[in-house]
Amino acid sequence: MSRRRRSVMSDELKNELAKDLGFYDTVQQEGWGGIKAKDAGNMVKRAIQLAEQAARKS
Numbered sequence: 160m161s162r163r164r165r166s167v168m169s170d171e172l173k174n175e176l177a178k179d180l181g182f183y184d185t186v187q188q189e190g191w192g193g194i195k196a197k198d199a200g201n202m203v204k205r206a207i208q209l210a211e212q213a214a215r216k217s
Contacts, residue, residue: 172206173191173202174186176205176206177198177202179205180198180202180205182194182195182198185198
């Protein structure tokens, strides 16, 4: 039995990160399953950087 994980990032944030990192076209054409593992890792790293920046400003 497979379980689906609830996404921590909003779709809006994921799309913005994909645009910033240059693979949004792939997401539009193939969905999130079409991106490379490296791209997914870079997206997570960038999201963490943004969260850390926001935490420092608070």
